[in-house]
Amino acid sequence: MTPDQVVATGSQIVLANTYHLALQPGSDVVKRLGGLHSFMNMPLPMLTDSGGFQVFSLPKTVNENGVTFKWEKSGTPFTMTPESSVAIQEELGADIIMAFDECVPYPCDRSYAEQALERTHRWERRCLEARTRDDQWLFGIVQGSAFEDLRQQSARELVSMDFPGYAIGGLSVGEGLEVMDRVLGWTAHLLPKHKPRYLMGVGLPEDLWCGVEHGIDMFDCVIPTRHARGGLLYTFQGRLRVTKARYRRDRLPLDTTCPCYTCQNFSRAYLNHLFAAEEVTGTTLACIHNITFLMRLMDMIRTSIREDRFVEAKADFFARYGTSYGPNKRNAVGLGHEEVTGARPGGGARPGGHRSNQNAKRPAGKRTGNKKSGSANKGGGRSGRGGRGGGRR
C-alpha cells in the first residue's frame, strides 16, 4: 500500500518497527533522510515499537544491561539496551516511541515473570532517563504475564513514573481471548483516563470491542493485512473468503456499504480472479478493504459510546459478524463465519457458519480444530508468535 492508500483508509496512526528498521535501512539512514515521516512520505502520526517484542523471539541472552542477539542478515552481534532502543527510536523520529521491555512467553512461570517484570520496570526507567528529544512521547509498557498481582503492580509502578501514555504488552502471544480479557480487566482501569491506553499486537474486529470495553484507545495488529493477503476479508456480515469458488461470478462488492476504493470499484468476482491469477494488485485491494473496515468499525464503536449505546451496538455487531464470544451462541466455537454470500448482503449470521477459524493467528484457547493457526503465524511476526508490529507490511 502506498501512503495515500493508507491515508484513504481513515487510519489515524501508523506503526513502524525499531528492530526491522535498525536492520534495514538503519536508523542512521532514516535520520539522514529526515526521519520516518519524511523517508516514507507519511503524513499520519507514527509510532515505533521498541524492538523488545521482535528481539525476544530471536536466540538471545538477557542480562541487566539488555539483550544480546545477532542481526538477522549479517549475523553481527548486537546488544539492544533501553538506551540504544531509545537512541534508535529518536533517530527514526516517530511521534510516539515505546519503552524497551522484556517480553515473556505464555505460559510463563511466576518466578521468571516476576524477575522479568522487575527488570522491565528498571529498563523503562532507564528509557525515560535516556531520552534527549522532547518532541516525542515515550509510552510505558505494562507487563506481568497472566498474574493479576504482577499486572496490577506493573500498572501502578508505571503510573508512578508518569509516562504520557501507556501500553499493555505481553498479550497476543498465545494466551487466548479469555486470558486477554482477564488481563485487561485487571490492568486497564489502573491507567490514567486522561492518557492514551494502547493494547499492543491486538487485534481482530472482535478484539476491538473487548479492548474498548476495557478502556483501550489504541491498537495495532498485523493480522488484518495478513488475512487480506490470504483473501480473508472482513464485512459487517462476517468474514468472507474471497478465494472461494462461489465468488467467481459474484458481481457484488465485498461489502455493499463500504466506501473504500476496493468496494467502490471492484466486484468479488474480480478479486477472486486477482487472487486466482496471483496478481499482487489483489492483495493491495484486499488490504485497503480490511483496514478501511477496521476504521469504520472503530467509528461505529466511538459513535455508540457518544450515543450511550455501546452494549447494544456490540450485541448487534456480533449478531451479524459472529465470533467466539458475544451474544451469537451459534458462533460460540468459531472466530466468525466465512459464509457471506451475494444472495444475502443484509443477512444475519448463517446457521452453518460456526466452523473454526482457518487462517487467524489467534491462539487455540478452548477451541479445537485450530491446527492452521500455528502455520498462519509463520508469515508474520518475527517469531510467528504474535501480532505486535512484527509484520513487514
Add this chain to the structure above:
Amino acid sequence: MTPDQVVATGSQIVLANTYHLALQPGSDVVKRLGGLHSFMNMPLPMLTDSGGFQVFSLPKTVNENGVTFKWEKSGTPFTMTPESSVAIQEELGADIIMAFDECVPYPCDRSYAEQALERTHRWERRCLEARTRDDQWLFGIVQGSAFEDLRQQSARELVSMDFPGYAIGGLSVGEGLEVMDRVLGWTAHLLPKHKPRYLMGVGLPEDLWCGVEHGIDMFDCVIPTRHARGGLLYTFQGRLRVTKARYRRDRLPLDTTCPCYTCQNFSRAYLNHLFAAEEVTGTTLACIHNITFLMRLMDMIRTSIREDRFVEAKADFFARYGTSYGPNKRNAVGLGHEEVTGARPGGGARPGGHRSNQNAKRPAGKRTGNKKSGSANKGGGRSGRGGRGGGRR
C-alpha cells in the same frame, strides 16, 4: 497497480491477453461481469491480443483448422481457431481485438515462414468473417519473419483485406534490433497512413524512437514493468538500478523532472530500502515510474514531430540516455548506462557506462555478455521468448 494508478501514468490504452483470460477466469465470466472494462474497472481503451503469441510457446499441434494445446492448469486439450479466438475476444469485450496469427520462431527457414504466412493470411480472413460485434476494431497482423518479400507480401495482402488497423507481429522474438529495424523499414510504409500501426511486443525507450521513425503509432511491452519489478528504472539521463548501494542514502527522486507519484513523493533511498526489504510497494512505485517515463517519452516524441525536430530530439535523447544505437558512440555496445548518480542529475552520458545490459529481455544480436538476458526472459512471457503481452502484470 490499481486502475487509477495506471490512468495517472498517462497511458492511452491497456492490453489484456486472450489466452490468460480464457484460462483464468474464463471469458464467460468476464462477459457476465460486463466485459473487461467493467470487470477491471478500467476507463481507458483496451486491446486484447489474440492468444496466437502465447499459444505458440506451448507444446502444440498446428493444422489448417487452428492450434491444439493443453490449458496450463487443467491439462484440458483445446483447439484455438481464428473463430474461437474472435469469439473469446468478443466476450472479453475490448475496444480493439487482434487477428489470430501463427507466430514463427526466429530464425525460421524460408519454406516454413512462407507456409505459416499463407496460413496466417487465411486465418486472418476467417477472423474477419467470424466477427459478430461491430463495436470492436479487428486489427490484422503482418507476419513474414525476416524475409523482405514475405513481409511486403503480407502487408499488401492484409491491406487488401481492409482492416481498421494493422499490427506488425513476429518481432521481439529474439531477432535483434537491427533485424527489427530492417523489417519495419520493409513493412511499415506499406500500411495505410490513416490507420493505426501497432508494433507488437516492443518496446524499450530506445525502441520507441525506432518504431516512431518508421511510422508506428502503438506499442506494447512487458519489459518496462519487468525492469521496474527488478529495480531497473528509466530516466532521461539513462537507466538507474535503484537497488545499488550508492542509492542507499540518496535524497533525490528517481528523476527530478518526473511528475509521477513516485518521483513526487519518494527518494531513491526509500526505493532502495523498499527493494532491500522486499516490500511489494517498491515494485508498485517502480512500475508507476517506468510507465510514466514511457508516456513522457512518447509525449516528447510527438512534440518533436509537431515541431519538426524529430531527428534532433532523438539525437538529444540518446546523447543523454545512451543505448546500443543512436549517435552516442560511447554507448555503442551497451543498451544504456545504469550509472546515473545524484551528483549529476543533468549530466550527459557517462564514459564508463557502456557495459552490457544486465536485465533486459532484448536479444543478443551482435552484443556479447548477454547471458542474463535469457534468464530474465523466464519471468515474463509464457515462453520466456518475448514481450508481446505475455506478462501477467
